[in-house]
Amino acid sequence: MSNLEIGIAGVFAALILIAIRVPIGLALGLVSIAGIGFMFNMNVAWGMISATPFDYVGSWELSAAPMFLLMGFLCSSTDMTRGLFLALRLYLAKLPGGLAITSVGACAFFAAASGSSVATASAMSRMAVPEMLDNGYDRGLATGTIAASGTLGSLIPPSVLLILYGVYAQVSVGQLFMAGFIPGILSALIYMAMIMIRVKLKPSLAGTVQVNPTEEERREAFRDVWPLPTLILVVLGGIFTGVFSPTEAGALGAFAALIIAIVRRKLTRAALFEAVSQAIISTASIFIILIGSLFFTRFLALSGFPRAFADAILSVSTETWWILLAVSVIFLVLGMLIDSIGLLLLTLPILVPLVNEAGINPVWFGIIVIKLLEVGLITPPIGLNVYMINGALNNRVTLPEIFRGISWFLAMDLLTLIILILFPILTLWLPSLAY
Amino acid sequence: MQFLLNAIRWLNIGTATAACIVMVLMMFHITLDVGVRYFLNGQIVGTLEWVSFYYMVALVFLAFGFVEHRNENIRVDLFAQKMPKPVQLGLYIFACVLGLIFFGMLFWQSLQDAISATQRGEEAMSNFRFLIWPARWALPVGFIGVLFAVLANLLKAISRREAL
């Protein structure tokens, strides 16, 4: 077998192992070790094992990831979104589908304080879905709204996916954060518009919400709005004005979340324990995949697969639209099966050389990739956000019902993607202001 | 066997607790560094080195075993769930065996690296003398934790005759 054939065999072997429930990091890592052993000898494989994990994990840039995870988990374990949600609800309830629109808005806010989509969906599902269901909302709409809006978590900065992409593709994480902001807001606005139109056409979707708050209730609701916007101001303000690097913003954000929780008297020992242990588990499970992916990168690079793949794609056409179409198809197909972080780390070794060769702007491409990955979080059969909501509601809404509710949001995601591809300025305008 | 499983459980909880403490320390250290810079125009020497070589390495590797213990490794469940129970168990055992091989190799190699780094007193490139060999030991410790956790999960799965 030639090295290239071993490389291709390795890609298939990894996909098969992943499909039979071998953990993703393990599948990538073992295939790489075996593949390199085949292509060269085991000494080279041992050399890779020795030279990789320590040198890549010990990284200042990557340290932003655990910090943003900690911040997000602190926000959810200390219930930092509730006040904002209640206030938005009072003011938006009169709109058609007001509660769902409120939920999208609250998700967008929470996304600006959390680095992860699943964490965003998880935090909001416990609060917003029961509220909508109790008010007679369509079950698909109620759950679909949160599953889809949860995906804002990785597009609106901060975002662990963007950190991983930035470190891997050697693009400034700060620039990526800025680039994700407008596409994230755009996604949220498109969701909101779709909800309004649908409810206008079919009012029964939104049940009958009676909101006639007293003056006292309004004041009460407003008293607890400040925590989340304050935190977002610290973190995003710091990054956008260039006062902090992403790592520093993450640490300061986590610290600020801690202080806010103390001020609100919400920092119980249980809440702290939950946030810290969740952050540790998330970090470690991401890094297990990252290490497997680093091995996979070396294996594939040595086999010549990425170059051959890039040549094959570019031999059809070197136009940007064709490359994006090919990439989109790959992501939409694999995104049905593999979760976003695993898929990002699985495909980066193949895609980054392609993008470099085709001369596509890596910041813009990164945002498109993240949006595609986010779509994968809500497509059947494997949609992590969907499973998470199903679990958080103790199966009160079935999986098919949730997936049905999501179909409308998927259509909107495709619309957003087309807009982002047609108008790169939407992505690149904010970073161009700062740099 | 229950004793063995308990011992493994506590080992993994222990290292994960250490990882949690390190993460919180990292948060305070970076925050303090930013504070000193803006309010005192000074700096805490070595923040970059401490974060990269010690905090990150410890908080990531020491938590590996706990992730496996809690069965939170990211897997694709879709196809396996459609299979009959015995096949599911078979696939799970297969994955565990692969895990033992993979993490066994990582443990063995990182142990050799840690020993050799210790013997030569490994330092990092820095503006000052900065020893990094102690950080190397987080890897074998973390990987042996995963090895034990995989073993424990394997034993559990076999005794329950059911994939975890």
Added chain:
Amino acid sequence: ETNFIANSFYDGAVPMSGEGYIRWAELVEELSDGELVPEVFTGTVLLAPRASMQGIQDNVVQVAHHAAVYTPSDLPVSNAVQDLGFAYSDPLTAIFAVAEFSMTNEAQLQEWKDSKLVYLGAYATPAYVLMCSSPVRNLEEMAGKRIRTAGSAVSVWVEDAGGIPVNVPSSEMYTGLERGTLDCATNAASDLLDRSLLEVAEHTTLLSTGMYWSGPQWGYNIDFWATLTPEDRAVLMEASARSMARIVIAYNAKVDAGLAASIAAGGNVYEPEQDLVDHVTTFRAKAAEGAIEKAESAGVADPEALIGDFQDTMQKWADLLAEIEPTDEDALTALAMEEIYSKIDPATYGVE
């Protein structure tokens, strides 16, 4: 036909990778009539910078660039000699002198041998200058400035001159200058353009704060080297000689382009004022002492002889190059062949 893997962790735009690996590979193929076929990887796809030497030793790659400053405890002799980087500023002299020294000095040769690699040529960066967001031309302006430094010798100097040495990754240099968490960066002036520093550092002071050359530009795996024929090795030597000339020529052109672009964009380029020059000069005199101390603590048998040999070699090349046009690739190549590689026996060099 011999296929092998060659790796340099720099981006292809940096001469160590562009001239030293990508164009070098074409040269090797050409000189060997297609007998030697290197497959080149640039960037950190295969190996992190810190892991380059280990990659050579483990035969993950057969030849690689390794910057010895990343592994201070593993290459003490090379790092001691690097401490003299603060005392010199001409990359042309340095690249050839370091190559000759590294392939003839006994202590240095023993270190390569102990590290299981074969040294076949040097790299040298241009002198690192001060690129700042506000003018730093004298000691007064330097006081309290936060300066990104790479390496201990220069950070000791910065501190002594009243500045604050800061260690941040080079990827954060731009944002650091932009945000004001850094006032200056010390790097090659080519970074004004390559890393767009001219946008955030409008004031460049042409004060040399040292240059970098430690570790092999081409470090071969010792077992791989042994499998090559003497003819193959001779080809690789000639490729080294020409590529070293190309690296320096390309790097100097990049420095000129960076300075010109900065001026065109409205930036300022200053010569340092006398007090700053004097301060550096006194400090440079101490660089040799520091290097000797470092070599001594690393267990080198005769540290004075080691440093003395290095200084003599530098002087020798300064004299040799005085007669030669610094952009004449052929002349530089011929000189390197005559003074260095013709004196090395391809049948025995690096073979146990």
